[in-house]
Amino acid sequence: MDVRTLCLGALMGGEATGYEIRKMFEDGTFSHFQIASLGSIYPALTKLTQDGLVTFVEHEQENRPDKKIYQLTSEGRRTFLRTLLQTRPAEDRYRSDILFMLTFAEEMPIELTEALIDEFAARHELMSQQIDPENTDKPAHQKSNARDENGELRPGCCFVAGLGQAMRNATLKFIRENKQGLLDELKARKTNKS
Amino acid sequence: MDVRTLCLGALMGGEATGYEIRKMFEDGTFSHFQIASLGSIYPALTKLTQDGLVTFVEHEQENRPDKKIYQLTSEGRRTFLRTLLQTRPAEDRYRSDILFMLTFAEEMPIELTEALIDEFAARHELMSQQIDPENTDKPAHQKSNARDENGELRPGCCFVAGLGQAMRNATLKFIRENKQGLLDELKARKTNKS
DNA sequence: TTCGATATATATCGGATTGATATAGTCGTT
């Protein structure tokens, strides 16, 4: 799925600026299973405008850079829905530098191992809070794809958010239960060697 | 973490060809938390050779393309360990087209939603089998980073594999428990609308 | 009060990475 398609999807929830779209991927509805950087979002929106799939209105703001509020055209909407039906989804991919590094726990000082595990837990804890669709919707002005026109939580979003939550919880539970065991094992090995 | 560093890490477990390194990321020890494609591995190995961090022996094979068996140099080993100590690990990122698509479950036919969920479950089931370090080590000829020189499972690998396993299990459990609920909810909404 | 950090907002670009393709032979299956 390229960034153009992701942008169309983000705009299915209503109008938004490029900056707001990035926030959906960084903090918001999509944050725990998709990513897109500003460096790909802005060119994507330009291309989509050229192709007639989105339009934008430029809002001049006092003492702030101009704001371009993007919106799906009816063709953009149709294109996105067609893409949903036709696309074979790519393989899921999870990428974690920390887990890669922890693989080599034996080769590093125990304090570093512990610090890496703690950082891993902290990051996932943070993510866990962001996932909750109730939470991310709190500020009324913020855009969110989690609710439909009637303000009801969309079932697809609920399901996906719940899944993310379950994954995080399992991750944090595993760390709570196994961190000390790993550290002990590493200590035992070090004293054995010397 | 760039592919060069990942390759050094892969070679910490012993010598390997580029093809075998890719397998570690596709099927093997690293498969559930890192990825690297052949298109990035081969150039990385070339660069590492130029920089003196790895060396290779070319094995001419009968009726097969030549094999380049790569190995860490002592400087390569030192460089990798230094990198472990110095690198600030990048944020974890999980990317799933299927979950993104499921977010829009309301906009697609229920059969597609169900098919996507089933495919998601099937893929994670497969992954779950690959993670088990006991399994991936079965064929004696296959390279694996999960064991040390003495053939013992390395504690870091165990920990990371266990974490992966816990995540998969939580994912699959959530789907078992919530799939039908989502489908029912979607059906109810469709009949309400019409 | 002034400094630094954070937030809003768009734009650009070098460098890294993916995914597809080319080449080439073996092996198992239908």
Added chain:
DNA sequence: AACGACTATATCAATCCGATATATATCGAA
């Protein structure tokens, strides 16, 4: 005997990330 799957390396266009630039506002801390 034809087809796909596996072993094995190599290349490259298209894409994407991450950093940087530009400009201003706000808010807390020193």
